[in-house]
Amino acid sequence: MRKLISLILLVIIAGGIVLSLKEIPFGISKIKIGDYYIKKGIEETGATNIVTSVVVSYRGFDTLGEITILFTAAIGLSAVLGTYRKRKAGEKVEPPSFIVKTGCRFLFPILLLVGAYIFIHGHLTPGGGFQGGAIIASAFLLMYLGCEGKRINENTSIVVEVLGALTFIVLGIIGLTIGKDFLFNFLPKGEPNTLLSAGIIPVIYIAIGFKVGSELAGIIDHLIEKNQ
Amino acid sequence: MNLSIILAIAFGGALLTYFSGKISKKARDVLAVLISLVIAVILAFFYNTSSREIFYTGFLDFPLILRIDTFSWFFAFTIAVIGSFSIIFSLSYIRKKGNTDYYYTMMLLVIASMIGIILSGDLVSFYIFWEIMSWSTFLLISYNRGPAIAAGIKYIIMSVTGSVAMLVGIISLYSHYGTVIYTELSGLLYNASSGYTIFIFVLFFIALGIKNAIWPLHVWLPPAHSEAPSPFSAVLSGTLIKIGTYGIILLIYVIVKINVFLNLGEGIVSARYIIAVTGAITILIPTFIALLQDDAKRLLAWSTIAQAGYIILGIAYGTSESVASGMFHFFNHAIFKALLFMVVGAVEYRTNGVRDLNSLGGLIKKMPVTFVGGLIGICGLIGVPLTNGFVSKWLIYKTLIINNSPFLAFAALLGTWGTILYSYKLLxxxxxxxxxxxxxxxxxxxxxxxxxxxILSLAIILFGILPGLPLKVINSIESGFGLEPLTINIWGITSDTGTINMLNLFVAVFLIGIMIWLIFKGSKKSAGIGQYDNYAAGTTVPKNKYHYSVDFYGPLHRMISPYLRDFIDDFYMSLARSIKNLGNGIRRIYTGDVGYYAIYIMLFLALLIFIQIKWKLW
Amino acid sequence: MVNPILLIVIPLGLAFVVPLFRFISKKIEKFIPFFALLANLIISLTLFPHVLEKPIHVSIGGFLPPLGINLVAGPLGILFAMLIALVGFLVSIYAFAYIKEKDQEKYHILYLLLLTGATGVVLTGDIFNLFVFFEILCISSYSLVAYFGDKPGIESAVKYLIQGAVGSSLVLIGIGLLYGQFGTLNMADIASNIHSVHSISVFIPLVLLITGFGVEAAIFPLNAWLPDAHSSAPSSISAILSGIAIEVGLYAIVRVVFTLFGASSILTFLLFLGVITLLIGELCAFNQENIKRMLAYSSIGQIGLIVFALSIGSLSGINGGLFQLVSHTLSKALLFLAAGYMIFRSGSMNISSFEGMGKKMPYTSFAFTIGAFSIVGLPPFIGFPGKFMILKAALFEQDILFTILVFLILLATIIEGAYFFRVVQTIYFKGEKSTPGQEREIAPLSVLIPVFIFVGLIVVIGIYPKLITEILESSASELLNRADYIKNILP
Amino acid sequence: MEIVILILVFLMIVSAIAALIFKDLMNAVIASCVVSLIAAVLFYFLQAPDVAMAEAAIGAALVTGIFVIAVKRTKRFEE
Structure with a gap:
């Protein structure tokens, strides 16, 4: 009965959304802000990857908010798990097999490298701080799976996290103090398509990469190390 | 002198009393008495003046106004005087109990807010002071704990019910006429449709009727008056419920104006008759319920309702004599009911809280002054000649009889017979x-x-012999209302249809008294019987086996009690219970299962979408 | 003039910094929210006179709207920012003594983030940015509800999380649809393109947004999370949730309905919804034995009243609704704080365990009484002008429908009075008169100071409502003058 | 090209339904991982490499990992 009702309700809602979607033209460049970004993005921000220029520059404030959400979630998780830690006695974790162990050890540095590559080149190629950070975090996930007993240093991860976020905010405030707006791109934009271009965008993306990486790794750490 | 200074003294004094109590108990007692007396004295100076001032402009866009004229002076002064007597009475009464600082503060706050209500010149400030009075009264009614808690909650719920109704009335008037100032409002309702006038009337009457304890709205009063500390019961009964009376007079004679009021409806269904009949019912039922009470204060509480019925009857009847009787009776009732509550309070104080009429008795030798006070009090209550109650009751009987309202007159007389019975029982x-x-x-x-x-006993006699003193004030109030003033002199009233002259009466009573005394003196002396002389039926009854006071009026009691249950109270209680059950039922919506909660959200959304697609409502 | 962005950046930056203090001293962290919110309070107060003249627009990153994100510090936004900073500041003082759990650091971070999110929501001029800050607010409140880590806390946090997540996803879908149709996320830009909500393609995003934000704003029937969450959270957080979080949800709805969509046609529906919410909240609270649940249900009722007032749609209606909002924020925060410390002392949330508190904790009891009277709407406390203004606005419509709704509202007021007076009686008059050994236990100063500042505000604004009516009036006209809002941002 | 996308979409729907139906939660996690992976591929086809990358890294890798941990710590089979 309950399922049926839910189904009916969802059908109605979906119908409504479809009706609304009908009005939206797909594939036609009617999206006016999007058009502007594509046309003027590189010129205004210096980032070749338009997505990055939108994420970090045009809508950089959203990105600041998003890393805050992530931060909030991580802190909240650790706050809840930190107080709600029930120890199950005698729970044994099976040691990983040799293949897993070797594979993980082999992949760990490579993943770190890939992650770093992605966020450093965020303004040039697809990807950026979030993706790079996630890849780094998955490297740590592998480390937890493959290497028994190893874990990240909590203090280090927190310092990295905080510094990453602070870099973002400080860069924003510098923009403010030099008389322009918050998050103003005050560094020289440089030549597009080179690593040292797009002003503060790569700096922010690197900071985000570190922050996201350490944060997600911290979350994994909290989940796995519940029985400490 | 400024009117706002009175309020500043009253409210400021209340707070000051609290803090001075933290320093010294003596200082606090002195301060409390002083403040209440100072207010009364200042008010006395305002006699026969009229002034009007804006005292505060900070409340939204309403300039809050204070005004004084004879009408408000009469009420304010009575309240201030009764209030200060109650505070003096409290000095020893409250000493045994805890929280004295709190008690005095609240007492002064109640008095201050009552004076604020009376002095307000616009409905918004009227309402503000009204609400302050409501909650400060609430905080004081429950002071005695125990059963007083239920009494307090009943009081405040009814009071809030009334005041919200009144608030709607006030704002509705404001939205129609753009003003809440009495002088500007007065007469404006002349052009309103009678439906609207009745709407306003009903809203205000809910509030004023609850405060004044008019019959189906009276249920808060008996528990509240009987459970409150006795000096405060005196204030409650003597003055606080009269705020409702004040409001009714204000509504009928100042805001709506007498001519609109008298033209509202016709014959039996006119507003005038409906209210008057309600007043008559309020006399009848509570009088006989009072007869059944065994608790001294509860008896007095029911009696208060009944007496308030006389006042309402007089006021609503709308002739100049009836209005005069209503206002005079207000004045008298304030005096003798405060007195009676103090008498009961004094007994309660000395017997450590005994109010049960079945277990008291024979205190005449122990507390003679209190007895005399009680005797004069009930004389006033009954309306024995030479007491003030006589004049006001005489006026109302006379009006009702000569204006051809036999049923109302019968109700008033029957009420008096009942009053005699219960007040004798009390004494x-x-x-x-x-x-x-x-x-x-x-x-x-x-x-x-x-x-x-x-002092209050003397006042009863004084105004009984010299009714012209208050009647002079009442007369000038009446001419302010557009009613024809009575012809009065200091001894009474003269008119074509009946004259009352207390001087003649006084002389007559005096002579009769002397005659009776002489007859007693001359005839054979009857034997004096001591208080413990229980010789009866040929044998002496042991001292404590038989107590004459128990089951007083027993047969009558058994005869009428089945008809006099407080059905109204039962009705309200069942209403409260059903709201409680409704609340418990509704709370089941929140099942605790988050799956349902998610469905609620989806249901809400789907419903909106469905309605819009289907009917294009928005 | 100060840049309003600092209102967001300062608490946000400080929240990020808090973890570093563990390397210096564990004692400092609890003062961080205090200073951050003090700064916010000062900034919003200095902005206040400027805003009354002309709303301040700040674009971020040097991109003019609608290209980049912009902040709109209008009277409404600053009013809310001020309220958030004020309540947050006072509650942060309360937390000095109240929060004693081991992970204090995380409490303070989450607390700051919650308030940052709330401030962001009320200041931003971009619908997606609003969503982002809304999420910060929600996520931090989920975890703060579970902060004590006891079973009811975790359970209600999870329920809150589920319902909140449903709501957020609806909001996100709505924003997506809006972006698809109008190709912009700037609220003024969208607003200038929306001409009517009659078309289903505009109506769907509207109801999605109302429903989504309605979950946080606790409108019936979207409010099932509230009684659990508010009652099992730490009392300081309950105060913030009741005083700030649901009001911010309401702000989002109001902003969407009035500014973004200009959807006056849906107001009648919201009118009824408000009254239903009010009645249900008060009826549920009526027979409640758990004090915090009672307060939580009463919050539902109050929100219903505010929704009703705002949906009258006239200037005086919105004015009254905003006044009631301020009054509810102050009074309910006070009630939760006072009740919180009494719960802390008596060890139980049952109302009957408060017997004799009037003697044991005189100051806290006094404050609770003031809060209760104010909520019920008795003069001379702040609740009275609020209720008065709402009734005035409703009756000025001179409509029989409004008269009926007013009577329903007043019925709810009576019910509300009944249960609040019952608690006041329990505190003062119930229980043994005075048993020996019942020592007076006066709450610590860090509890009494914020509580009494609340009491002071309640009394002062109650006596002199003009203190805030000016900003309320310009806020109300900001909401109603949609064209001005658009013109100011997109000249 | 069109055909490939259609097959992918079909596979995606199948694995989404599978994730709902499976009683063994570990299988369900894997199925949802497949959904994410296909979504990532589809994003790539739709010329959104940034989103594809995020979906692959977060949806397919991290979330799956976290789910696996969660399932291991609670019950493996749905009742």
Whole structure:
């Protein structure tokens, strides 16, 4: 009965959304802000990857908010798990097999490298701080799976996290103090398509990469190390 | 002198009293008495003046106005005087109990807010002071704990119900006429449709009727008056419920104006008759319920409702004599009901909280002054000639009879017979008959209790013999309302249809008294019987086996009690219960299962979408 | 003039910094929210006179709207920012003594983030940015509800999380649809393109947004999370949730309905919804034995009243609704704080365990009484002008429908009075008169100071409502003058 | 090209339904991982490499990992 009702309700809602979607033209460049970004993005921000220029520059404030959400979630998780830690006695974790162990050890540095590559080149190629950070975090996930007993240093991860976020905010405030707006791109934009271009965008993306990486790794750490 | 200074003294004094109590108890007592007296004295100086001032402009866009004229002076002064007597009475009464700082503060706050209500010149400030009075009263009613808690909650719920109704009325008037100032409002309702006038009337009457305890709205009063501390009961009964009376007069004669009021409806269904009949019912039912009470204060509480019925009857009847009787009776009732509550309070104080009429008795020798106060009080209550109650009751009977309202007149007379019965029961069961053994060591009431009792007793006699004093004030109020003033002199009233002259009456009573005294003196002396002389039926009854006060009026009691249950109270209680059950039922919506909660969200959304797609409502 | 962005950046930056203090001293962290919110309070107060003249627009990153994100510090936004900073500041003082759990650091971070999110929501001029800050607010409140880590806390946090997540996803879908149709996320830009909500393609995003934000704003029937969450959270957080979080949800709805969509046609529906919410909240609270649940249900009722007032749609209606909002924020925060400390002392949330508190904790009891009277709407406390203004606005419509709704509202007021007075009686008059050994236990100063500042505000604004009516009036006209809002941002 | 996308979409729907139906939660996690992976591929086809990358890294890798941990710590089979 309950399922049926839910189904009916969802059908109605979906119908409504479809009706609304009908009005939206797909594939036609009617999206006016999007058009502007594509046309003027590189010129205004210096980032070749338009997505990055939108994420970090045009809508950089959203990105600041998003890393805050992530931060909030991580802190909240650790706050809840930190107080709600029930120890199950005698729970044994099976040691990983040799293949897993070797594979993980082999992949760990490579993943770190890939992650770093992605966020450093965020303004040039697809990807950026979030993706790079996630890849780094998955490297740590592998480390937890493959290497028994190893874990990240909590203090280090927190310092990295905080510094990453602070870099973002400080860069924003510098923009403010030099008389322009918050998050103003005050560094020289440089030549597009080179690593040292797009002003503060790569700096922010690197900071985000570190922050996201350490944060997600911290979350994994909290989940796995519940029985400490 | 500024009117706002009175309020500043009253409210500021209340707070100051609290803090001074933290320093010194003596200083606080002195301060409390002083403040209440100062207010009364200042108000006395305002006699026969009229002024109007804006005292505060900070509340939204309403300039809050204070005004004084004879009408408000009369009420304010009565309230201030009764209030200060109650505070004097409290001095020893409250000493035994805890939280004295709190008690005095709240008492002064109630008095201050009552004076604020009376002095307000616009409905918004009227409402503000009204609400302050409501909650400060609430905080004081429950002071005695125990059953007082239920009494307090009943009071405040009814009071809030009334005041929200009144608030709608006030704002509705404001939205129609753009003003809440009495002088600007007055007469504006002349052009309103009678439906709207009735709407306003009903809304205000819910509030004023609850405060004034008019019959189906009275249920808060008996528990509240009987459970409150006695000096505060005096304030409650003597003055606080009269705020409702004040409001009714204000509504009928100042805001709506008499001519609109008299033209509202016709014959039996006119507003005038409906209210008057309600007043008559309020006299009848509570009088006989009072007869059934065994608790002294509860008896007085029911009696208060009944007496308020007389006042309403007089006011609503709308002739100049009836209005005068209503207002005069208000004045008298304030005096003798405050007095009676103080008498009961003094007994309660000395007997450590005994109010049960079945277990008291014979205190006449132990507390003679209190007894005399009680005697004069009930004389006033009954309306014995030479007491003030006589004049006001005479006026109402006369009006009702000559204006051809036999049913109302009958109700008023029947009410008086009932009053005689219950007030005799009160006096007898407390002071006459045998003295129970446990009270043999009883002392007299302390001076601070005797003083207000004596003064109020004297006031009853004074205004009984010289009714012209208050009637002069009432007369000038009436001419302000557009009613024809009565022809009065200091001794009474003269008119074509009946003259009352207390001087003649006084002389007559005096002579009759002398004659009776002489007859008694001359005839054979009857034997005096001591309080413990229980010789009956050929044998002496042991002292404590038989107590004459128990089951007073027993047969009558058994006869009428089945008809006089407080059905109204039962009705309200079942209403409260059903709201409670409704609340418990509705709470089941919140099942605790988050799956349902998610469905609620989806349901809400789907419903909106469905309605829009189907009917294009928005 | 100060840049309003600092209102967001300062608490946000400080929240990020808090973890570093563990390397210096564990004692400092609890003062961080205090200073951050003090700064916010000062900034919003200095902005206040400027805003009354002309709303301040700040674009971020040097991109003019609608290209980049912009902040709109209008009277409404600053009013809310001020309220958030004020309540947050006072509650942060309360937390000095109240929060004693081991992971204090995380409490303070989450607390700051919650308030940052709330401030962001009320200041931003971009619908997606609003969503982002809304999420910060929600996520931090989920975890703060579970902060004590006891079973009811975790359970209600999870329920809150589920319902909140449903709501957020609806909001996100709505924003997506809006972006698809109008190709912009700037609220003024969208607003200038929306001409009517009659078309289903505009109506769907509207109801999605109302429903989504309605979950946080606790409108019936979207409010099932509230009684659990508010009652099992730490009392300081309950105060913030009741005083700030649901009001911010309401702000989002109001902003969407009035500014973004200009959807006056849906107001009648919201009118009824408000009254239903009010009645249900008060009826549920009526027979409640758990004090915090009672307060939580009463919050539902109050929100219903505010929704009703705002949906009258006239200037005086919105004015009254905003006044009631301020009054509810102050009074309910006070009630939760006072009740919180009494619960802390008596060890139980049952109302009957408060017997004799009037003697044991005189100051806290006094404050609770003031809060209760104010909520019920008795003069001279702040609740009275609020209720008065709402009734005035409703009756000025001179409509029989409004008269009926007013009577329903007043019925709810009576019910509300009944249960609040019952608690006041329990505190003062119930229980043994005075048993020996019942020592007076006066709450610590860090509890009494914020509580009494609340009491002071309640009394002062109650006596002198003009203190805030000016900003309320310009806020109300900001909401109603949609064209001005658009013109100011997109000249 | 069109055909490939259609097959992918079909596979995606199948694995989404599978994730709902499976009683063994570990299988369900894997199925949802497949959904994410296909979504990532589809994003790539739709010329959104940034989103594809995020979906692959977060949806397919991290979330799956976290789910696996969660399932291991609670019950493996749905009742």
């Amino acid at each position: 007898h069961n407390m002071f006459l008959g045998q003295l129970p053994e446990k009270y043999e060591k009883l002392e007299r009431a302390p001076f601070s209790m005797q003083l207000p009792i004596v």
